[in-house]
Amino acid sequence: MTKQIQNEKLAAEITSDPRWQSIVARNKESDGKFFYSVRSTGVYCRPACGARLARPENVQFFATTEAAEKAGFRACKRCKRCKPAGLSLTKANTAKIEKVCRLIERCDETPSLEKLAECAGMSIFHLHRTFKAVTGLTPNGYRAAQRTKRVRETLGKSQSVTDAIYDAGFNSNSRFYESANESLGMTPTSFRDGGVDTVIHFAIAECSLGPILVAKSVRGVCAVLMGDDPLQLARDLQDQFPKADLVGDESGYEDIVAKVIGLIEEPCIGLDLPLDIRGTAFQQRVWKALQRIPVGVTASYADIAKAIGMRKTVRAVAQACGANTLAVAIPCHRVIRNDGALSGYRWGVQRKRALLDREAQA
Numbered sequence: 001m002t003k004q005i006q007n008e009k010l011a012a013e014i015t016s017d018p019r020w021q022s023i024v025a026r027n028k029e030s031d032g033k034f035f036y037s038v039r040s041t042g043v044y045c046r047p048a049c050g051a052r053l054a055r056p057e058n059v060q061f062f063a064t065t066e067a068a069e070k071a072g073f074r075a076c077k078r079c080k081r082c083k084p085a086g087l088s089l090t091k092a093n094t095a096k097i098e099k100v101c102r103l104i105e106r107c108d109e110t111p112s113l114e115k116l117a118e119c120a121g122m123s124i125f126h127l128h129r130t131f132k133a134v135t136g137l138t139p140n141g142y143r144a145a146q147r148t149k150r151v152r153e154t155l156g157k158s159q160s161v162t163d164a165i166y167d168a169g170f171n172s173n174s175r176f177y178e179s180a181n182e183s184l185g186m187t188p189t190s191f192r193d194g195g196v197d198t199v200i201h202f203a204i205a206e207c208s209l210g211p212i213l214v215a216k217s218v219r220g221v222c223a224v225l226m227g228d229d230p231l232q233l234a235r236d237l238q239d240q241f242p243k244a245d246l247v248g249d250e251s252g253y254e255d256i257v258a259k260v261i262g263l264i265e266e267p268c269i270g271l272d273l274p275l276d277i278r279g280t281a282f283q284q285r286v287w288k289a290l291q292r293i294p295v296g297v298t299a300s301y302a303d304i305a306k307a308i309g310m311r312k313t314v315r316a317v318a319q320a321c322g323a324n325t326l327a328v329a330i331p332c333h334r335v336i337r338n339d340g341a342l343s344g345y346r347w348g349v350q351r352k353r354a355l356l357d358r359e360a361q362a
Helices: 003-015 018-024 065-070 089-106 113-120 124-135 139-155 161-167 173-184 188-192 230-240 254-265 281-291 301-307 314-322 349-360
Strands: 035-038 043-045 059-062 199-207 210-217 220-226 245-248
Touching: 018 059, 035 065, 043 065, 059 065, 089 113, 089 124, 089 139, 113 124, 124 139, 139 281, 199 220, 199 230, 199 254, 210 230, 210 254, 220 230, 220 254, 230 245, 254 349, 281 301, 281 314, 301 314
Parallel strands: 199 245
Antiparallel strands: 035 043, 035 059, 199 210, 210 220
């Protein structure tokens, strides 16, 4: 076998391997999953390395850096971002921000930016920018979110709402009550008691996608749930508001249900009902971005992360979509993966496909 034929055979084997396409595309998501070496240079690197593309017949794949080094290759030193022997810059920054987050969580008051920057080994400007890119929040916003989370966890355990608020790190009741309605969806006392004294009206009907439950509080529609079992939908609502006063099939409520069903059957008509949107500050930013996606248009999780100014929060965006309890009203079904795949959907991928097909024809 001549050398040319041998090289062509090696090249064909490499180019037919899916890992080669990750190298060609410099796919950052493949970093850490495998490494490749180049015989002509004697180095190995990450798939996303920005170095000049090697000839495929010179490429060899390895599962670990140890295996590449054992084969006699040395780590790429082209730039900090692609040094395979250590953490990538993104992962290194994430590790530093995680350290800062733990510091914030341990302190009664948010440490100064100077102290946080010292903890991360960054400048104040770089810390502030990187912290927001990794967490989706500023350091002060992260501290506030942690305190609100702690209030949620302790409201059911404390003897009084005041104790829970102070135990969570708020210096005064007023500072927490300023945002309590948005973060809890009700008064702290009602939240502590599982929604007691909160009246939720609901009705269950049938639409072309199966059973649908629509629930409304005094603030607006607070739940739109879809599924296969009407009883399970009622149980899901009960889990959301375990001690609320759930009132079903009240006279006059049919109009609200009809408007939601109309949105499913005729997406272009829109929904002119007020919504009672309950979630964290980050979730609400994601959900507002979803509401801006036009009918018949889809967006990726990365698109939504970019729209809210937080490009590196793709995973958190996906989690916020999954936490949405207002099906169709907040159109998380219009978010798909980068490759065009539908990915998951809280109410079933088949319903997601049906909704998108219907909207594409609208």
